[in-house]
Structure formats: structure tokens, C-alpha cells
Amino acid sequence: xxxxxxxxxxFTVPMNLxxxxxxxxxxxxxxxxxxxxxxxxxxxxxxxxxxxxxxxxLELLFVRPAADRTPAALDADLSTAxxxxxxxxxxxxxxxxxxxxxxxxxxxSSLISRYFTMEDPTAVRxxxxxxxxxxxxxxxxxxxxxxxxxxxxxxxxxxxxxxxGRAPSGRYEQKSLAGVHFYAFLCHAVxxxxxxxxxxxxxxxxxxxxxxxxxxxxRFITTRTTAVWAAVERACATxxxxxxxxxxxxxxxxxxxxxxxxxxxxxxEVEARAAYDALLQGQPVAVGAR
Ligand code: SF4
Numbered sequence: 001x002x003x004x005x006x007x008x009x010x011f012t013v014p015m016n017l018x019x020x021x022x023x024x025x026x027x028x029x030x031x032x033x034x035x036x037x038x039x040x041x042x043x044x045x046x047x048x049x050x051x052x053x054x055x056x057x058l059e060l061l062f063v064r065p066a067a068d069r070t071p072a073a074l075d076a077d078l079s080t081a082x083x084x085x086x087x088x089x090x091x092x093x094x095x096x097x098x099x100x101x102x103x104x105x106x107x108x109s110s111l112i113s114r115y116f117t118m119e120d121p122t123a124v125r126x127x128x129x130x131x132x133x134x135x136x137x138x139x140x141x142x143x144x145x146x147x148x149x150x151x152x153x154x155x156x157x158x159x160x161x162x163x164x165g166r167a168p169s170g171r172y173e174q175k176s177l178a179g180v181h182f183y184a185f186l187c188h189a190v191x192x193x194x195x196x197x198x199x200x201x202x203x204x205x206x207x208x209x210x211x212x213x214x215x216x217x218x219r220f221i222t223t224r225t226t227a228v229w230a231a232v233e234r235a236c237a238t239x240x241x242x243x244x245x246x247x248x249x250x251x252x253x254x255x256x257x258x259x260x261x262x263x264x265x266x267x268x269e270v271e272a273r274a275a276y277d278a279l280l281q282g283q284p285v286a287v288g289a290r
Contacts, residue, residue, distance in 0.1 A: 022225055069121035074116070118208060127151060158197045
């Protein structure tokens with residue numbers, strides 16, 4: 001009796017992902033299929049692009065010698081960052097008119113001016129900016145970017161993450177901190193040291209949330225990622241990525257191709273790319289939501 005050859009996987013398993021992408025599988029496997037397996041482009045969002053530009057301005061500030069990190073210098077760095085992004089798809093795709101562009105720039109200015117109420121940048125001993133790091137968990141390479149890595153007064157590692165969205169309420173604070181333990185995992189994998197502190201700086205409200213990672217929280221990243229990844233591999237083999245309807249659907253760029261909204265996921269491959277190209281050419285198209 002001849003053996004049946006194993007069928008080819010329905011989707012190729014990705015080998016490089018950020019931890020937020022990995023955990024997005026648990027929020028909605030179908031959304032994960034669109035964004036992380038098929039890698040379909042998503043229209044940029046105002047908040048995300050604003051965050052990217054403010055991160056860039058702060059990176060430029062910390063490239064300067066400590067004594068030169070003044071509010072005027074950060075204003076100049078924001079102008080540089082805005083100029084860099086005016087031709088970037090993440091900005092062009094926003095299709096801002098003159099009034100909306102002015103509001104956008106004013107919001108960026110307000111975020112960076114709040115920064116100076118939160119810390120003194122001349123006292124920061126940074127050792128890395130926008131640091132790309134990666135570490136293996138089984139066959140998967142997890143990668144992430146650390147906004148700023150610095151040394152505290154005792155020589156311990158401190159990870160600082162800038163946030164341009166709202167600070168989480170008490171109920172969601174632990175959830176948001178759970179994500180940043182990944183940075184501790186990366187530092188442990190790359191430098192063999194667990195940071196003494198991880199700081200989230202919320203530039204919109206001026207709040208800073210801090211957490212102290214531990215060997216246990218670092219181990220938990222490996223355990224959780226391994227479990228989620230086994231589920232991703234099963235879904236890739238069977239092609240079974242189920243939609244999980246939640247409040248996130250209101251912001252999902254792929255809603256029009258989602259079976260839970262009477263869409264056909266197989267149309268997304270061509271249509272999502274065409275819609276994104278049209279958006280960048282300035283055509284007023286609805287890219288995601290119906
Ligand atoms: S619309 Fe909702 S259920 Fe459908 S893919 Fe998006 S997040 Fe998932």
C-alpha cells in the first residue's frame with residue numbers, strides 16, 4: 001500500500017516576528033493571517049505616524065551631546081523628523097489637507113514639549129538608541145526595537161520606551177507592562193543581563209510607569225511565546241485562522257475581507273494591495289473597514 005505524501009502547509013510559517021505580532025494571534029487569528037502571514041499592507045493611522053515622528057525627534061535629541069539637549073534643540077529635531085517623513089508612505093497615506101497637517105504638527109509639538117516636564121535629558125547616560133535586537137525562541141526569531149537603553153547610577157541597564165498614546169487605566173496597566181517584559185527578555189538574551197528597570201514614558205499625559213523585571217518574568221516570555229507559536233504553526237498547516245470578533249474590529253484594516261463581516265479572505269491578497277497603492281496615489285478609497 002503506497003503512503004500518502006503529506007500535504008503542503010496551507011501557509012508558510014513566518015520565522016521573524018515582533019512579540020506584539022505574536023501575541024496578536026491570540027486577539028484574532030484571522031487578523032494575524034492578513035498582517036503577519038500574508039503581510040498585507042495596512043493604511044497608516046494618524047496616531048501611529050505621529051508616534052513614529054516623535055520617536056525620531058527624541059532619537060535625534062539624544063544623538064546630541066548631553067549639554068545641547070535643550071527644548072530649542074528638540075524643536076529643531078522635530079522639524080527635521082517632520083521633513084524626513086513628509087515623503088514617507090506613512091505620512092503621504094494619511095492624505096492630510098493643510099488644516100489637518102497643521103493640527104498634526106501642533107500635536108507633535110505638544111508631545112515633545114511635555115517630554116521636558118518628565119525628565120532632564122542632560123542627566124541621561126544612554127548607551128543605545130532605537131536599538132534593533134533579536135533572540136531565538138525555538139525556531140522563531142523574536143525581534144524588537146528598544147527606544148533607549150541607558151545606565152543607572154549603579155551601572156544597571158534601564159530600558160526606556162516612549163509612548164505617544166494614552167496611559168492605561170489601572171485595570172489595563174499590568175497588561176501593558178506585560179508587553180514590555182519582552183525588552184528584559186531581549187537584554188537577557190543579548191547581553192546576559194536583566195535590566196534593573198523598564199520605564200514607559202507617556203508623553204500625552206506626562207506619566208511615567210516603571211516596572212522591575214525578574215528572572216521569572218523573563219522566563220514567562222519564552223513559555224508564552226512557545227505556546228502561542230505552536231498554535232500559529234497548527235493554523236499555518238491547516239489554514240484555519242478563525243476570526244475573533246471584538247471591539248478591535250472597529251479599527252481592523254481588513255474588516256471588508258473578514259468572514260465575520262461577510263467578506264472573502266481570499267480576495268484580500270489582491271484587493272488590499274491595490275487599495276493601498278491607490279491610497280498612496282492620493283485616491284480617496286476605503287482601504288479597510290466597510
Ligand atoms: S474584523 Fe475583527 S474578526 Fe475580522 S479579522 Fe479584523 S479583528 Fe478579526
